[in-house]
Amino acid sequence: MKKVTIVGGCGHVGLPLGLALAKVAHDVTLLDINPKAVEMVNAGKVPFIEEGAEEIFPSVLNKNFRATTSPDSLKTSDVIIFVTGTPVDEHHNPKVHDVIKVMRSYADKINPKALIVLRSTVYPGVMDVLSDVLSETIPDIKVAFCPERIVQGKGIEEIFHLPQIISGNSPAAEKMAEELFSTIAPKIIRLAPKEAEVAKLMANAWRYLEFAISNQFYMMTESQGLDFYKIYDALREDYPRAKHFTRPGLAAGPCLFKDTMQLSAFHKSNFFLGQSAMLVNEGLPVFLADQLEAKMGDLKGKNIAILGMTFKANNDDIRESLAFKLRKVLEIKRAHVLASDPYLPAPEFTPLKEALEKADGVIVGVPHNEYLDLKITKPYVDCWGIWRKRK
Ligand SMILES: NC(=O)c1ccc[n+]([C@@H]2O[C@H](COP(=O)([O-])OP(=O)(O)OC[C@H]3O[C@@H](n4cnc5c(N)ncnc54)[C@H](O)[C@@H]3O)[C@@H](O)[C@H]2O)c1
Structure with missing residues (x-):
């Protein structure tokens, strides 16, 4: 002891x-x-x-x-x-x-x-x-x-x-x-100490890059009018090498972004893949807001609910969550944003029922379990694919 x-x-x-x-x-x-x-x-x-x-x-x-x-x-x-x-x-x-x-x-x-x-x-x-x-x-x-x-x-x-x-x-x-x-x-x-320090940074940067490639594919396909999840589900079906192909999503939080930047600083800011991953992941909130706008027209004056404000699902941690960047992007479009999250308190965060009743459109910020069975009847953007049609 x-x-x-x-x-x-x-x-x-x-x-x-x-x-x-x-x-x-x-x-x-x-x-x-x-x-x-x-x-x-x-x-x-x-x-x-x-x-x-x-x-x-x-x-x-x-x-x-x-x-x-x-x-x-x-x-x-x-x-x-x-x-x-x-x-x-x-x-x-x-x-x-x-x-x-x-x-x-x-x-x-x-x-x-x-x-x-x-x-x-x-x-x-x-x-x-x-x-x-x-x-x-x-x-x-x-x-x-x-x-x-x-x-x-x-x-x-x-x-x-x-x-x-x-x-x-x-x-x-x-x-x-x-x-x-x-x-x-x-x-x-x-x-050795430096090896251990680099190992930890590489583990987090690798995860950050995994999200980035999925996010890039999501934006690439959807902006060409293709259904990302139709392709994603097809390519993974009975195909073991794509088993760990992660879903797209708002990827930041208190570790992945900053540890990728630490690794970049270690390599004299020449970690091109890491820097590119940052550009892709940080660009996703803007893409999601634009996607909703393409479905609904000008968002000015409309009520838009973001479901999930934390940086990861089924957790209450908002540190460095990109859902807050999404909120800012929507506010710049002059939307009225209803930020909702079952793990965060009212009145700052709108309870789910109220958010869904008032919303003209919905964006999934993070896929908490509480959202999986919702039937959404309004225009929505769901890059996590929680409401996609499954076989
Ligand atoms: N959160 C994770 O899942 C995770 C996983 C692996 C590694 N890390 C790393 O672990 C470290 C800590 O992360 P965290 O998420 O636990 O942060 P945290 O903010 O949750 O915890 C840090 C704690 O340190 C306390 N603190 C700050 N200054 C202090 C001081 N001078 N004396 C005593 N206490 C002090 C704070 O009050 C806080 O409770 C970071 O380097 C992070 O990258 C985090």
């Missing part, structure tokens, strides 16, 4: 990891600067949708699991995991200093013998920089980079099923990281 503190612990990555570690009997403290999230966690509530999280709380809360805004536990922890955000700036450059700043702010409070684990998704080389920064106050500090590869909302289940990539600044750091993660992950895969 290890004493573990997770810095940024009440966030989307920190909380499932903390619960998973507590479930296998580690002593876990979530350190977070968000007092509201800390309060919720200590009351046994998850501040966002995370399958399986609330079931773990009763067996660990106030026993070997708690949240706090105080850094006191850093002095006595065996392992300190950093998982704060790593955004890109308005010019799509990685804000590397954010994560260094966070680590510096805690440097004089940590147990010098602890293993420091970086779990945020970072620009390649950042683990080495952090290792140098911490060495200024703690010589021989053990630092590891162990990326998170969960899909948001299903983190608890995935942590126990996905292999864990680990890397470290010394064999001792790698050994300690392996000891910790082998208590939750079925398999450990070792890489």
